[in-house]
Every structure is written in structure tokens, then in C-alpha cells.
Amino acid sequence: MEYERKFKIGKPILEVNNISLSFGGVKAITDTSFNVLEHEVRAIIGPNGAGKSSMLNCINGIYKPQQGTVSFKGKQIPDITPNIMAQMGLSRTFQNLALFKRMSVLDNILVGRKLHTKTNFLEVALQLPKVKKEEKLNRDRSEEIISFLEIEDIKDTPVGKLPYGLQKKVELGRALATDSSIILLDEPMAGMNVEEKRDMCRFILKVNDELGTTMVLIEHDMGVVMDISDRVVVLDYGKVIGDGTPDEIMANQKVIDAYLGVAH
Amino acid sequence: MKPVFMTYTKKDLINLAVCMVLSVLIIPTFITTEYWYTSILIPWLCLALATIGQQVVMGYTGQLALGAAGFMAAGAFAMFNLILRVPDLGFVGSLIVSGLIAAAFGILFGLPSLKVRGIYLMVATLASQFFIIWMIDKFGWFKNYDSSGIITAQDIVILGKPLTTPLAMYFVCLAVTTVLTLLAMNMARGSTGRNWMAVRDMDIAAESMGVSLLRTKVQAFAISAFYCGVAGALFAFCYLKSLEPVAFDIKLSFKILFMCILGGLGTINGAFIGAAFILLFPVLLNSVGNNVFHGAIDATIISSIEQVIFGLLMIIFMIYEPLGMAKLWENLKQSIRLKLFSSGTKSVKSSAQKSE
Numbered sequence: 203m204e205y206e207r208k209f210k211i212g213k214p215i216l217e218v219n220n221i222s223l224s225f226g227g228v229k230a231i232t233d234t235s236f237n238v239l240e241h242e243v244r245a246i247i248g249p250n251g252a253g254k255s256s257m258l259n260c261i262n263g264i265y266k267p268q269q270g271t272v273s274f275k276g277k278q279i280p281d282i283t284p285n286i287m288a289q290m291g292l293s294r295t296f297q298n299l300a301l302f303k304r305m306s307v308l309d310n311i312l313v314g315r316k317l318h319t320k321t322n323f324l325e326v327a328l329q330l331p332k333v334k335k336e337e338k339l340n341r342d343r344s345e346e347i348i349s350f351l352e353i354e355d356i357k358d359t360p361v362g363k364l365p366y367g368l369q370k371k372v373e374l375g376r377a378l379a380t381d382s383s384i385i386l387l388d389e390p391m392a393g394m395n396v397e398e399k400r401d402m403c404r405f406i407l408k409v410n411d412e413l414g415t416t417m418v419l420i421e422h423d424m425g426v427v428m429d430i431s432d433r434v435v436v437l438d439y440g441k442v443i444g445d446g447t448p449d450e451i452m453a454n455q456k457v458i459d460a461y462l463g464v465a466h
Numbered sequence: 467m468k469p470v471f472m473t474y475t476k477k478d479l480i481n482l483a484v485c486m487v488l489s490v491l492i493i494p495t496f497i498t499t500e501y502w503y504t505s506i507l508i509p510w511l512c513l514a515l516a517t518i519g520q521q522v523v524m525g526y527t528g529q530l531a532l533g534a535a536g537f538m539a540a541g542a543f544a545m546f547n548l549i550l551r552v553p554d555l556g557f558v559g560s561l562i563v564s565g566l567i568a569a570a571f572g573i574l575f576g577l578p579s580l581k582v583r584g585i586y587l588m589v590a591t592l593a594s595q596f597f598i599i600w601m602i603d604k605f606g607w608f609k610n611y612d613s614s615g616i617i618t619a620q621d622i623v624i625l626g627k628p629l630t631t632p633l634a635m636y637f638v639c640l641a642v643t644t645v646l647t648l649l650a651m652n653m654a655r656g657s658t659g660r661n662w663m664a665v666r667d668m669d670i671a672a673e674s675m676g677v678s679l680l681r682t683k684v685q686a687f688a689i690s691a692f693y694c695g696v697a698g699a700l701f702a703f704c705y706l707k708s709l710e711p712v713a714f715d716i717k718l719s720f721k722i723l724f725m726c727i728l729g730g731l732g733t734i735n736g737a738f739i740g741a742a743f744i745l746l747f748p749v750l751l752n753s754v755g756n757n758v759f760h761g762a763i764d765a766t767i768i769s770s771i772e773q774v775i776f777g778l779l780m781i782i783f784m785i786y787e788p789l790g791m792a793k794l795w796e797n798l799k800q801s802i803r804l805k806l807f808s809s810g811t812k813s814v815k816s817s818a819q820k821s822e
Contacts, residue, residue, distance in 0.1 A: 288676035300671035317676040326656040
């Protein structure tokens with residue numbers, strides 16, 4: 203079933219060139235390159251320990267790779283930090299949930315609006331009119347996201363009290379609130395049941411479709427990956443062993459070997 | 467609940483009105499003994515203000531800091547020197563500048579928070595406590611070369627009139643505390659407070675959302691030290707009426723830490739509840755000792771018992787109610803509300819129980 207995309211897949215927005223990362227003697231990623239095109243849904247798959255999360259952490263600046271470069275929006279970023287990447291329009295979620303546990307759902311999502319908040323603490327303390335205006339705009343946008351994710355009824359609950367699946371949703375919401383052009387999702391559907399997964403897929407595709415947000419996701423559920431992604435890159439032992447459309451990946455002998463094992 | 471005025475809900479405005487009526491009208495009308503003002507209310511307001519400072523850095527930003535009394539000393543001695551050397555500033559001006567000077571120290575001693583955390587940061591921030599006191603003792607200039615060790619604080623002069631009565635002092639403290647509390651609440655509930663709490667709950671995620679750890683932590687330390695500095699100035703000028711570095715020793719820092727934890731981490735009203743408890747509890751113990759046991763228990767034993775009970779309470783709160791007395795107060799109000807307004811639903815409930 204082909205449909206007309208509002209945002210046509212464009213030029214590369216994110217390029218990872220020859221990244222190598224090791225922790226002491228353990229090589230997590232070896233000389234890995236791939237790119238992400240604007241407005242596409244890109245999946246990173248691979249067996250456990252293949253270096254997928256490390257890859258995202260390199261892109262986002264949490265890990266500093268020993269070699270290689272990351273280019274974002276056509277610019278090579280010399281000294282990547284999570285903060286710089288956030289300011290350039292890259293947001294992410296985390297594998298093991300990194301929510302602000304004691305804050306409410308709404309407040310968590312409001313933190314995502316940080317880069318759209320220009321007023322300083324003095325202005326906030328004095329509650330100047332421009333603070334109120336800005337706060338209202340941010341709250342309206344956050345409420346929009348909350349109703350988009352269908353979590354209106356829990357918006358005042360501290361996130362620490364929510365079940366896992368809902369927390370994953372809130373984390374997606376927080377990433378969405380940044381209005382970033384690209385969102386990295388680290389196992390957005392881990393530990394979810396079939397229905398929750400279906401919901402999550404729907405949200406990811408809807409965001410991609412309506413806002414044109416580029417999505418990079420790590421996922422283990424092959425059905426989901428093959429269903430929703432435009433292109434897939436396969437990592438194994440920190441190396442790229444396959445890169446292409448889902449159909450190409452499914453036909454790739456190396457990928458099949460990596461997943462099913464090879465008889466020696 | 468929708469805010470009706472700025473970030474405040476209707477409930478907040480009612481609370482504020484009740485507090486104001488209590489503190490401005492009822493207390494001055496019904497409490498006439500000087501003792502209550504000079505020994506309870508004035509130190510309570512000053513220490514509550516310092517506890518708000520501790521809350522900002524510890525309760526909201528999650529940085530274990532122990533050195534509030536050091537910043538208070540900085541504020542107090544800054545105030546003394548400003549009134550002495552720059553009399554044109556006036557009382558309010560000096561108070562603000564004293565706060566700013568303390569804030570500068572806050573920034574300096576907050577810098578370790580970028581590299582160390584938890585208990586190690588606590589040890590690092592202890593430096594502020596010892597350094598500031600040492601500095602004041604070491605360089606005579608800060609004490610205007612006074613050799614006696616205890617300097618009498620200057621009179622508070624507002625609009626040309628010296629304020630000396632305890633009631634006037636109380637109103638000065640009340641006014642400053644009210645304004646700064648409201649400002650703190652605005653920050654805590656606004657985007658500033660959200661950044662603090664984001665850093666507290668998950669710093670790496672906060673950074674990935676564009677919250678600068680450097681800026682947020684240093685800002686929290688500066689604001690915290692500002693509050694402590696102003697509180698220290700008021701503490702010296704309205705309560706102690708004298709300036710001596712010994713008054714701002716580490717015991718006071720611990721006291722403020724206890725007030726913060728017992729009151730409830732990450733709450734503004736908890737600062738007031740915690741300060742009231744820690745101040746009033748020894749008074750209560752003493753009067754129990756005097757009136758129930760008729761002085762049969764030695765005063766030193768009573769003060770030791772006090773320490774034991776504080777310690778026990780800290781442990782109990784840490785385990786059973788980390789949100790402190792502010793949360794207990796909230797629960798109490800909730801249950802009273804339920805009792806008062808659920809009389810109609812009670813019959814339904816009991817009939818439901820019967821059907822079970």
C-alpha cells in the first residue's frame with residue numbers, strides 16, 4: 203500500500219563517519235559509518251551488545267568516540283555534547299528510561315520545552331508578563347502533545363508512579379516537546395505488550411508523517427522494524443553488516459547469519 | 467487546578483491570605499510578651515529563609531550542600547561593613563548587596579558540584595563553611611579591627627527612623643521573608659524550578675533536553691547563597707544584635723540541614739514547618755523538664771535528649787516520609803477535608819460495606 207508522504211525523504215541530515223568507540227580494551231564500535239536522510243524512519247538493529255545504544259550515545263554526545271565524526275545538518279560537530287545537539291535540534295529517549303521521576307507528566311514534558319524558554323530566573327521570580335506569555339505557550343504545546351499521546355488523564359501524576367509502558371510514552375512526549383527535527387528512540391517498545399507496541403508505532407509514524415520529524419530507532423521486534431522503517435542499518439560486534447530497505451535486509455545473508463547463527 | 471492569578475491557584479491565594487492575616491494582624495494583637503518575638507518568631511523567620519536557600523540547592527536541585535551558615539556569615543558581615551562603610555545604601559539596599567556578596571561566594575563554592583556529587587559534594591561544600599569563617603577571623607578589616615570578638619550590630623534605620631522594638635524587628639523580618647518566599651515560589655513553580663528538578667532527578671536527560679548543568683547548578687548555588695546571606699544579615703541584626711563568627715558555626719549549618727530534611731525536601735512551606743519544629747522542640751522539651759519533672763532532669767541531659775530525638779526523627783522521616791512534615795501536613799489537611807465534606811458519602815460507603 204503506497205501513500206503520498208507530506209514530507210518527501212530528502213538529503214542526509216545526520217551522517218556518522220568512521221566512528222570507533224572502545225571502553226578500555228573492549229571495542230564497542232569499530233569504524234562504523236551510515237547516514238540518516240531527512241524525514242525518514244531509520245532503524246538500527248542488531249543482536250545484544252552490538253553497539254546500538256553506544257552508537258546513539260555517540261551521536262548525542264554522551265560518549266566521546268575515539269575516532270570518527272558526526273555531521274548534523276551538513277555541519278561537522280567537533281565537540282559534541284548532549285546540550286549542543288539539543289540546541290541544534292536533536293532529541294532522544296533512553297533505553298532504561300531517564301524521566302524526572304518526582305515530577306508530574308506535564309512537568310516532564312514542559313522540561314522538553316526548555317529550549318523554547320528564553321526568560322531568565324529573575325524574570326521568572328518576578329513573574330513578568332513575558333514570562334506568563336511564554337509559560338502559556340509552552341503549556342499549550344505540552345497539552346497538545348499530551349492529548350496527542352492520549353495521556354490526558356495522568357498528566358498530573360508523578361511519572362515514577364506510572365507503569366512502564368506509560369513512562370515510555372511520556373519520554374516520547376518529552377522528546378516531542380522539544381520540536382526537534384530528529385528524534386533518537388532507544389528501544390521505544392521494549393517491554394511493551396502487543397497493543398502498546400501498536401500504539402507506539404502509530405505515534406511514531408504519525409509524528410513522522412505530520413511533522414516530518416526524522417526518526418532513528420533501535421528496536422528488537424523485527425516485525426515492527428520491517429513494518430515502520432524506511433531503511434535499516436544492522437550492527438553486529440560494533441560493525442555495520444547490512445544497510446538498506448527492510449526487504450534488502452531480510453534477504454541479506456550476513457544479517458541472517460548474525461541473527462540465526464552460522465554452522466561452522 | 468487552574469491558576470487564577472499568575473501561577474497561583476485559588477487555594478494558594480487563600481493560604482497566602484490566611485498567613486498574612488495571622489502574621490500581620492493576629493500575632494501582633496495577641497502576643498505581647500517580648501520573649502515570643504525575640505526568641506521565637508524572629509529567629510524562626512530568619513532560619514526559615516535560610517532553609518529556603520538550602521531547599522533550592524538541596525531539595526530542588528538535588529545537590530547535597532552543607533555550608534548554609536557560612537553563607538549566612540558572609541551576608542551578616544557584608545551587611546555590617548556596608549552599613550559602616552557605605553551608609554548611603556540604606557537598610558534595604560545593604561540587605562540586597564549583602565545577599566549578592568553571599569551569592570558570589572555561593573557561585574565559587576558551588577563549582578565543585580560540576581565534578582563531584584552526593585556525599586563527596588557535601589564534604590567539598592563544607593569548605594565554604596570553614597573558609598568564610600576563617601577569612602572573617604583572619605582579616606581584622608571585616609570586623610572593623612574590633613578586638614573584643616563580639617561586635618554590636620548597628621541599629622536598623624529605615625526611612626531615617628531607627629527600629630529597636632522587637633515588634634518592629636519582627637515586621638522587618640516578616641516583610642523580607644514574605645517577599646523572598648513569594649519570589650522563591652515563583653521560581654520553584656516556573657521554568658527555573660523545572661530545570662532544577664530535572665537536574666536533580668536525571669541530569670543526563672536534562673542535558674539532552676538542553677538544560678545546561680553548569681548554568682543550572684551554579685544558578686541554584688547562587689540563589690541559595692543569596693537567601694542564606696539575607697537570612698544571615700537578618701539573623702545578626704534582628705535576632706542576635708551582634709556579630710560574631712562563632713554564631714555561624716557548623717552546628718547552625720547542620721540545624722538548617724535538619725530543618726530542610728524534616729520540613730520536606732523540595733517544598734517551600736516545609737522550610738517554615740521544619741524551622742518551627744527545630745526551634746520549638748527544645749523549648750517544649752525544656753518546659754516539660756521544668757513543669758513535669760520540676761527540674762529533676764539536668765539541663766544538659768535535656769539537650770542531649772533533644773539531639774537523640776532529632777537524630778531518630780531524621781532516620782524515621784528518611785525511611786517513612788522522605789517528603790517530610792510538609793507532606794504530613796498535606797495528608798492531615800486531606801483527611802480533615804475528607805471527614806468534613808464526606809459526611810454525605812459516608813452513608814453510601816457504609817451501605818457498600820454492608821453489601822460486601
